[in-house]
Amino acid sequence: MSYLNHEVTYEIIAQETPNVIRNCRNCKRSSEYFCSERFRVNANQKVVDVWLIYKCVHCEGTWNCPILTRVHVNRLDPLLHQKFMNNDKETIWNHAFQINKLRRLCDAVNNDINYELRKEKSDSNLNEVTIRICCKYDFGLRVDRLIAEILNISRSKVNKMAKAEMFLLNPNLSMKSNVINNLQITVKGKYELK
Ligand SMILES: [Zn+2]
Numbered sequence: 003m004s005y006l007n008h009e010v011t012y013e014i015i016a017q018e019t020p021n022v023i024r025n026c027r028n029c030k031r032s033s034e035y036f037c038s039e040r041f042r043v044n045a046n047q048k049v050v051d052v053w054l055i056y057k058c059v060h061c062e063g064t065w066n067c068p069i070l071t072r073v074h075v076n077r078l079d080p081l082l083h084q085k086f087m088n089n090d091k092e093t094i095w096n097h098a099f100q101i102n103k104l105r106r107l108c109d110a111v112n113n114d115i116n117y118e119l120r121k122e123k124s125d126s127n128l129n130e131v132t133i134r135i136c137c138k139y140d141f142g143l144r145v146d147r148l149i150a151e152i153l154n155i156s157r158s159k160v161n162k163m164a165k166a167e168m169f170l171l172n173p174n175l176s177m178k179s180n181v182i183n184n185l186q187i188t189v190k191g192k193y194e195l196k
Pocket of ligand 1: 026027028029058059062063
């Protein structure tokens with residue numbers, strides 16, 4: 003029997019940025035804050051400060067996440083400066099997905115965000131398939147959860163299949179690891195891909 007080996011690429015596209023959790027002075031309790039997708043840029047003489055503004059989901063009270071602190075204007079790339087001034091979306095998202103930094107500055111980060119899986123090749127029902135993952139932002143999505151979603155099976159089934167060595171991961175991550183860009187998952191057996 004000959005086995006077909008096709009490669010399918012899935013791009014993971016985040017639909018929103020993670021919320022952060024911190025105390026809100028107005029609400030007088032712990033609250034979630036969402037990224038307003040706006041920078042605040044302050045130039046005091048030749049010194050620039052930049053923050054990314056978050057808003058409390060209940061009262062719109064704000065928290066300013068420090069991005070640049072007292073940087074001399076001559077040391078700031080003019081193009082980047084312009085991006086801060088224009089609220090450039092990609093620049094904002096690059097900062098909004100710095101989850102480790104946000105965890106240090108806040109009580110917690112809610113990285114259970116909505117994302118879309120975009121499939122590049124529509125082959126399905128093959129004997130063996132290699133899935134290539136392409137993802138721009140790391141938000142803690144686990145390998146087993148993603149495989150369960152792509153194959154449309156339960157996570158416990160994924161873990162059973164993993165024990166039966168039906169997946170070949172390159173690089174060789176564990177099922178509990180976070181998904182990384184360019185991860186390749188070879189699946190043995192016939193599965194309809196989402
Ligand atoms: Zn509030």
